Amino acid sequence: MVAAGSITVAVRLRPPTSWEAARLPEPAPDAPLRGDGALSAPVSRPITSQTNLRHIVQVIDDRVLTFDPEEHDPSRAFVERGFLPPGTKRYKDRRFIFDRVFRHDAMQTDVYGSTAKPLLKNLLDGYNTTLFAYGATGCGKTHTISGTEDDPGVIYLTMADLFQLIEDRSEDHIVDVQVSFLEIYNEEIRDLLTESGTSTPRGGLQIREDTNRSVKVVGLTELRPTSAAEVKQIVMLGNSRRTMSPTHANETSSRSHAVLQVHITQSPRTAAMSESRTVATLSIIDLAGIMIVCIAPTSAHFDDTHNTLLYAERATKIKTKVVTRNVVNVDRHVGQYVEAINRLNNEVEELKAKLAGKRDAEADKEKRRQRDALAEVERAKADMQTKTAQTQPSLVDGATCAGKLAAADIKLRVIRFRLGELDALASSGALSADLEAERGLLRALATPEEQVLRPDSALNARVQRSNNSGAMFEATLRAVGERKSDKLDEVSIDNVKLDARWRKAEMERVKAEARREALCEAVETQAQTVIGLLGMLGRCTVALKEASRVLRAAVESDGDTLNSTAQSMATSLQAISESNDKGFKSMVGHTTAEYLVGPPTITALDSFKAYAPTLGPRRSAAGSSLPSQGGKVSRRTSSYGSLGIGSPPRKSHRSPRKSLRSSTSGSGPYRRASETQVKGKKKGVQWRDEAGQGDLDDGGLGPASTPVISIIAPESSIVSASPVFIEASSSASAFEDPSGSAGTRNTPSRAGSESEWEDEKTEDSFSFVAGSSRAPAPTLQSSETRRRPRASHLSASFLKTRSKVAALGSLAEIDEERASPRKPGPLSDRNMNRTSSPGSSNNSSSASLKAHGSPARRGPALPKAVNAGKSGRRRSNIGPVRAERPRRRSSMIPQLSPKAKAALADNSGLADGSMLGKSGARRVTDERSPVKRPKRASLLTAATLSRPPSRLVPKAADPNISSEISFRESAKPTWR
Numbered sequence: 001m002v003a004a005g006s007i008t009v010a011v012r013l014r015p016p017t018s019w020e021a022a023r024l025p026e027p028a029p030d031a032p033l034r035g036d037g038a039l040s041a042p043v044s045r046p047i048t049s050q051t052n053l054r055h056i057v058q059v060i061d062d063r064v065l066t067f068d069p070e071e072h073d074p075s076r077a078f079v080e081r082g083f084l085p086p087g088t089k090r091y092k093d094r095r096f097i098f099d100r101v102f103r104h105d106a107m108q109t110d111v112y113g114s115t116a117k118p119l120l121k122n123l124l125d126g127y128n129t130t131l132f133a134y135g136a137t138g139c140g141k142t143h144t145i146s147g148t149e150d151d152p153g154v155i156y157l158t159m160a161d162l163f164q165l166i167e168d169r170s171e172d173h174i175v176d177v178q179v180s181f182l183e184i185y186n187e188e189i190r191d192l193l194t195e196s197g198t199s200t201p202r203g204g205l206q207i208r209e210d211t212n213r214s215v216k217v218v219g220l221t222e223l224r225p226t227s228a229a230e231v232k233q234i235v236m237l238g239n240s241r242r243t244m245s246p247t248h249a250n251e252t253s254s255r256s257h258a259v260l261q262v263h264i265t266q267s268p269r270t271a272a273m274s275e276s277r278t279v280a281t282l283s284i285i286d287l288a289g290i291m292i293v294c295i296a297p298t299s300a301h302f303d304d305t306h307n308t309l310l311y312a313e314r315a316t317k318i319k320t321k322v323v324t325r326n327v328v329n330v331d332r333h334v335g336q337y338v339e340a341i342n343r344l345n346n347e348v349e350e351l352k353a354k355l356a357g358k359r360d361a362e363a364d365k366e367k368r369r370q371r372d373a374l375a376e377v378e379r380a381k382a383d384m385q386t387k388t389a390q391t392q393p394s395l396v397d398g399a400t401c402a403g404k405l406a407a408a409d410i411k412l413r414v415i416r417f418r419l420g421e422l423d424a425l426a427s428s429g430a431l432s433a434d435l436e437a438e439r440g441l442l443r444a445l446a447t448p449e450e451q452v453l454r455p456d457s458a459l460n461a462r463v464q465r466s467n468n469s470g471a472m473f474e475a476t477l478r479a480v481g482e483r484k485s486d487k488l489d490e491v492s493i494d495n496v497k498l499d500a501r502w503r504k505a506e507m508e509r510v511k512a513e514a515r516r517e518a519l520c521e522a523v524e525t526q527a528q529t530v531i532g533l534l535g536m537l538g539r540c541t542v543a544l545k546e547a548s549r550v551l552r553a554a555v556e557s558d559g560d561t562l563n564s565t566a567q568s569m570a571t572s573l574q575a576i577s578e579s580n581d582k583g584f585k586s587m588v589g590h591t592t593a594e595y596l597v598g599p600p601t602i603t604a605l606d607s608f609k610a611y612a613p614t615l616g617p618r619r620s621a622a623g624s625s626l627p628s629q630g631g632k633v634s635r636r637t638s639s640y641g642s643l644g645i646g647s648p649p650r651k652s653h654r655s656p657r658k659s660l661r662s663s664t665s666g667s668g669p670y671r672r673a674s675e676t677q678v679k680g681k682k683k684g685v686q687w688r689d690e691a692g693q694g695d696l697d698d699g700g701l702g703p704a705s706t707p708v709i710s711i712i713a714p715e716s717s718i719v720s721a722s723p724v725f726i727e728a729s730s731s732a733s734a735f736e737d738p739s740g741s742a743g744t745r746n747t748p749s750r751a752g753s754e755s756e757w758e759d760e761k762t763e764d765s766f767s768f769v770a771g772s773s774r775a776p777a778p779t780l781q782s783s784e785t786r787r788r789p790r791a792s793h794l795s796a797s798f799l800k801t802r803s804k805v806a807a808l809g810s811l812a813e814i815d816e817e818r819a820s821p822r823k824p825g826p827l828s829d830r831n832m833n834r835t836s837s838p839g840s841s842n843n844s845s846s847a848s849l850k851a852h853g854s855p856a857r858r859g860p861a862l863p864k865a866v867n868a869g870k871s872g873r874r875r876s877n878i879g880p881v882r883a884e885r886p887r888r889r890s891s892m893i894p895q896l897s898p899k900a901k902a903a904l905a906d907n908s909g910l911a912d913g914s915m916l917g918k919s920g921a922r923r924v925t926d927e928r929s930p931v932k933r934p935k936r937a938s939l940l941t942a943a944t945l946s947r948p949p950s951r952l953v954p955k956a957a958d959p960n961i962s963s964e965i966s967f968r969e970s971a972k973p974t975w976r
């Protein structure tokens with residue numbers, strides 16, 4: 001609702017026309033300004049000229065003007081008005097106040113902005129609006145309302161803004177615009193929009209009032225323009241159809257009143273059964289009425305302007321009533337429901353289409369987001385994969401180096417532990433030459449380990465580089481996992497983090513595997529060394545035993561024989577030592593000879609009792625004084641314990657060496673024949689074979705020098721995968737696993753067989769366990785509690801086993817036992833005393849150490865035994881005496897090599913050497929009972945000792961000749 005008020009009246013002063021301008025006085029430079037700002041007429045113009053015009057309107061401000069202002073200059077007043085009698089009012093000089101006054105230079109937009117524009121909002125809200133121009137002919141009404149093509153008037157400017165407002169409301173309202181244009185001429189209403197030639201008449205239209213009391217022109221053309229440009233064209237078209245007649249004041253003077261009506265119907269888009277519409281009409285009228293008052297500036301229109309102003313002033317006094325909003329509530333007819341429903345359906349479809357498009361857009365956006373996230377995840381994974389591939393070699397190398405360092409650290413700790421023991425002995429002055437050599441050897445072994453473990457060593461440098469790479473790797477994973485990106489959602493981030501964790505764990509696995517492989521490699525290397533040393537040590541033990549026996553036999557002989565034998569043994573022992581040193585050199589890189597310093601104050605023989613067992617079970621570092629790693633008890637066995645190199649005896653550990661010493665002293669875990677049992681006996685060797693059994697005189701040294709040694713493994717300790725099994729050929733130091741594999745030979749029945757003899761009467765045998773690290777410490781086995789298998793002493797087969805574990809035995813036994821082929825073991829190429837020609841018969845009698853249960857990739861196969869073709873029972877052995885049995889010679893007698901046999905035959909007169917048997921034969925052909933022969937051991941001894949000493953010099957200089965060969969070349973029988 002618009003409150004009641006007055007008609008808004010604006011006055012626009014047009015500029016003078018060219019005709020008027022020609023009749024206005026020329027403005028003189030000295031001429032005073034007139035009230036309206038125009039210059040006064042030039043003085044040269046005739047004062048009495050009737051064509052002269054003057055300005056009669058003086059605009060004071062934007063609301064006040066003065067009509068016919070007074071001229072205070074009498075001369076000018078005389079020029080303008082001429083002579084007037086006194087008392088005559090020369091000027092009206094009347095002021096008018098309006099709502100708005102526009103100067104002659106006002107623009108069209110100025111007039112529109114202050115008059116029509118404020119009405120548009122009310123128009124769209126449903127209020128009728130009327131704008132009309134009033135004035136005399138030629139004062140500028142049409143110019144103001146319609147304007148020209150280049151300078152459009154109020155109609156165009158109003159319609160331009162109107163369509164813009166309709167566009168702004170199009171979301172919520174449906175706005176219908178209809179335009180009609182008519183003129184009133186001579187009381188006739190004429191339609192300005194009717195095309196000529198149509199049935200609709202242009203003139204003679206009737207005005208009717210409908211039921212709503214609204215006035216309508218029946219049959220008036222109504223157009224629906226959609227833009228202000230169309231409206232302008234409509235207005236121009238209508239103006240061109242107006243009735244015109246030139247006047248003296250206006251060559252294009254319109255002779256009619258023109259009325260342009262714009263009907264605006266606005267309805268909401270949300271339809272209902274009852275629709276509220278707003279209807280408004282904008283009437284722009286070019287006639288007296290209604291208004292923008294247009295006036296001319298010069299005295300030529302003096303009266304018209306005066307009257308117009310008077311009329312306009314009266315118009316301002318017109319009071320308007322309350323203007324209500326034109327709202328029409330339309331109750332739809334049933335027939336309109338279909339239209340409404342269709343319109344609503346269309347609207348629904350339109351909205352659905354918009355919604356679907358929005359949803360499709362959102363779906364596309366989601367798909368695009370997921371695609372981007374997936375691409376981002378794949379990119380992150382690819383980055384981690386690349387970094388993993390770049391870093392893995394370095395990390396694996398570092399782990400390998402760390403494993404090697406760990407192995408070196410363990411090795412060094414063990415070495416230092418042993419060195420500590422040796423240093424303690426040295427400080428007490430009890431360090432013998434051999435221990436001194438061991439100490440030097442250990443120091444030399446410690447040096448490379450210390451160098452490896454130095455912080456600036458190559459391995460530590462590689463470990464450091466690996467650690468740096470690892471840190472970079474983890475940093476990369478962390479950075480990728482924590483990568484911030486708008487494209488990554490929570491699931492994608494978790495995906496990337498999970499992949500990072502997996503790659504880190506996988507890298508740790510690879511590193512652990514590399515470290516494990518490095519440790520396994522170190523263990524394998526150590527195991528090979530241990531095996532080699534064990535073999536060498538075992539064979540040396542046998543050789544020493546044999547040397548001892550030969551020397552004892554020589555002591556019983558004459559002085560020359562003793563000297564010759566001593567020389568031979570010295571040479572042989574030297575050869576053994578040199579050969580062993582070569583073995584040490586090849587295995588550990590150093591020889592004991594390199595560390596022998598000067599003549600020893602305590603000889604190795606004197607301190608022999610100080611030796612630790614050479615074939616004892618591996619001792620765990622746990623519980624010992626060895627430092628443990630990381631506070632944990634190490635399960636790793638001292639490598640030197642396993643090596644048995646110079647390890648001191650330990651009370652808690654029984655070892656063969658200690659037992660050997662103990663056997664001498666009559667105490668310790670290894671038993672030997674008691675003094676009572678051996679007292680008065682000269683038999684150093686007890687033998688037995690199929691022919692019988694007997695004793696060999698040991699010259700009275702028996703108890704001390706001929707302990708009966710049986711190396712067995714307790715059945716309970718036997719494991720099928722025992723790490724080291726040592727086999728020997730028929731030489732004196734041969735080791736054998738008679739089972740050929742992790743066999744089951746060590747059964748009580750087998751132990752009690754003919755070949756596996758045992759002696760219930762002899763209690764002076766002792767046993768120890770060899771080979772298995774898991775085997776318990778050697779235990780004394782009592783004949784009262786258990787019948788114990790026993791091996792003969794001083795026999796080539798004196799060492800044997802009846803178990804699955806290591807055994808020492810004669811080649812003859814091996815031959816019989818080797819029904820099935822055995823795989824060569826690592827010891828085959830660790831045999832330091834092996835002959836160079838294993839295929840020869842002589843070579844077959846040399847020591848060939850083999851490990852069973854080890855991979856077959858190392859070393860050549862065991863030399864084929866001469867009696868390999870034979871199978872069946874073992875028919876002879878050396879063992880304790882069974883007094884009730886007749887004595888027979890047995891294969892315990894050492895076999896000579898062909899060369900030795902030939903030499904022996906030459907000396908003994910046995911042309912074919914039949915007494916010794918064929919090469920590799922286990923029996924001698926002499927079937928005489930050993931009883932008939934004075935001494936078994938002396939049988940060959942006598943034969944050989946009868947030879948000139950020069951024939952007995954061994955080839956000790958040959959490095960490939962083993963200790964056994966040395967003996968073979970000596971006057972003693974060659975072990976096979």
Ligand SMILES: Nc1ncnc2c1ncn2[C@@H]1O[C@H](COP(=O)(O)OP(=O)(O)OP(=O)(O)O)[C@@H](O)[C@H]1O
Binds near residue numbers: 017253
């Ligand atoms: N404000 C103005 N600025 C410039 N020229 C103007 C202006 N007003 C009017 N004119 C000119 O004056 C002349 C007369 O104007 P117009 O035809 O609009 O007068 P009118 O009042 O419509 O006359 P009629 O009543 O006879 O039709 C025209 O040539 C017009 O161009």
